[in-house]
Amino acid sequence: MTSIVELKPNEALEGVTLEPVSRLDLIKYAGASGDFNPIHTIDEEATKAGLPGIIAHGMWTMGNLGKLFTPYYEQGFIQDFQIRFSGMVFLNDVITLKATVENQTDKHMDFHVEAVNQDDKAVIKGKVRFVTY
Amino acid sequence: MLKDYIGKTSNKVKNTVERGMVKRFAESIGDSHPIFVEETYGKRSRSGQNIAPPTFPRVFEYGEIEGLPLPTKGLIHGEETFHYERPLLVGEEIYCYSEAKDYYEKKGKNGLMGFFILKRYGEDSAGKVIFTEEQTVIITEAVRKAMTV
Numbered sequence: 001m002t003s004i005v006e007l008k009p010n011e012a013l014e015g016v017t018l019e020p021v022s023r024l025d026l027i028k029y030a031g032a033s034g035d036f037n038p039i040h041t042i043d044e045e046a047t048k049a050g051l052p053g054i055i056a057h058g059m060w061t062m063g064n065l066g067k068l069f070t071p072y073y074e075q076g077f078i079q080d081f082q083i084r085f086s087g088m089v090f091l092n093d094v095i096t097l098k099a100t101v102e103n104q105t106d107k108h109m110d111f112h113v114e115a116v117n118q119d120d121k122a123v124i125k126g127k128v129r130f131v132t133y
Numbered sequence: 134m135l136k137d138y139i140g141k142t143s144n145k146v147k148n149t150v151e152r153g154m155v156k157r158f159a160e161s162i163g164d165s166h167p168i169f170v171e172e173t174y175g176k177r178s179r180s181g182q183n184i185a186p187p188t189f190p191r192v193f194e195y196g197e198i199e200g201l202p203l204p205t206k207g208l209i210h211g212e213e214t215f216h217y218e219r220p221l222l223v224g225e226e227i228y229c230y231s232e233a234k235d236y237y238e239k240k241g242k243n244g245l246m247g248f249f250i251l252k253r254y255g256e257d258s259a260g261k262v263i264f265t266e267e268q269t270v271i272i273t274e275a276v277r278k279a280m281t282v
Contacts, residue, residue, distance in 0.1 A: 018163065025161075032154075032161035033191045049207070058210045063162035063188040070166045070186075073220070074179055078187045081215040133179070 004072040004109065005132055013068045013099040013111070020092045021056055029060040056089035061115050061124050068099045068113070069130060076132040079108065083126035087117065094118040099128065108132060135202065135236040135249055135272075142232045143196030145256075150221050154192055155185045162186065175223065184220040190266055195231040195253050203249065207276035211248070212269035219263060227255045227263060234267065244274030 007013070026040050035057055038045035046054040062083050069078055089095060099111045109132065114125035152172075159169040167174035168184060175183030221227065234250040253266040272280075 028161040032158045035191065059188060059191055059213065060162065062213060063158075063186060064164070066187045067162060067164035067166075070164055070168065073168050073184065077184075077217065077220045078215070079217050081187050083213045085210055085212065 004069075004075050004130065005104075007101045007104075007109070009101050009103055011101050015096055015098050016064075016068060017094060017096045018064060020094050021089060023054070023091060026054065026056055026060065029057055029063070033057070033059065035059065051088075053090055056093075058083075058085045058124065061089055061095065064095070065097050065099075065113055065115050065124065068097055069128065072130070076108075076130050078128055079131045080127065080129040082128075083113075083124050085124050087121055087123040089117065089123050093123075095123065102127075106132075135233070135247065138198065138201055138233040139235060140233065141198050141201070143198045143230045145228045145230045146194045146196045148193040148227050148229050148255075150185050150189075150223050150225050150227060152183070152223050155183065155189065155223055158189055158192060159186055162188070169223075180220065180222060183223040185223065187215055187217065187220075189221060190215070190229075190253065190255055190264060193227065193229045193253075193255065195229045198231060198233055201233060202280060203270070204272075204276055204280045207273065207279070209271040209273065210268065211271040212267075214267040215264060216266075217264045218261075221255075221263065226258055228258070228260075229253065229255050245277075246274065247272035247277050 030036050039049050040057050095115050097115050099113045102110045102112050109130045111128040113128050114122045116122050156170045159165050231253045234252040236249050238245050238247050249270045251268045255264045256262050
């Protein structure tokens with residue numbers, strides 16, 4: 001797949017399944033983003049907050065989802081990226097990233113995007129408007 | 134009361150889209166594509182420069198909205214939206230600030246939930262908006278009572 005504009009409604013970008021979520025993934029994201037909320041990295045803090053264990057930063061998952069579009073930045077850019085966080089991501093969860101064309105004009109393409117876990121439950125979902133040059 | 138802060142903004146803070154930060158951020162989301170991290174690739178690309186991933190603005194500083202009574206714990210990130218006029222270029226300076234955009238309450242299954250909308254802006258040196266970001270922060274009844282707003 002080299003051209004994003006050839007996609008038709010209901011067709012999808014190539015999906016990506018991530019490696020099981022590891023603590024190191026979240027430590028790296030904390031360091032890179034500056035979000036050191038300890039519920040994402042330290043078990044005791046997560047437990048104190050009433051969680052069964054540490055959870056991924058929602059923005060880590062959203063950041064990952066964005067990469068489905070990275071191969072196409074010579075053809076356009078993400079103008080709008082809207083996400084609703086609908087489920088938590090725990091250690092060892094296996095996350096799959098998806099983007100499907102909803103509609104298309106000669107100026108932009110609208111995608112339905114989501115990240116689902118190993119039980120096929122959406123943990124984040126939303127829309128991307130990709131403006132084409 | 135959070136409602137009293139609607140419309141209030143922080144002072145602008147100058148940020149730089151630092152090459153090393155972009156590289157580390159791209160790695161942390163498993164997206165070390167050369168458009169983000171390779172200088173020669175960036176030079177040959179459409180914008181003549183490497184760009185930053187769309188969720189990169191989380192790295193920037195936006196200044197404080199003075200007195201904003203938002204707790205540091207127990208908040209739930211409900212929604213997140215980015216809007217771009219163009220991609221962020223590595224090396225450029227971006228002036229960032231935030232605005233308390235809205236606050237409202239709704240009845241939910243765990244009582245009265247508060248929804249706080251924080252909007253963030255990134256402008257170029259000429260004052261043109263390059264991106265905006267909107268976060269919906271959910272404040273549960275338990276957390277809200279603890280902060281007594």
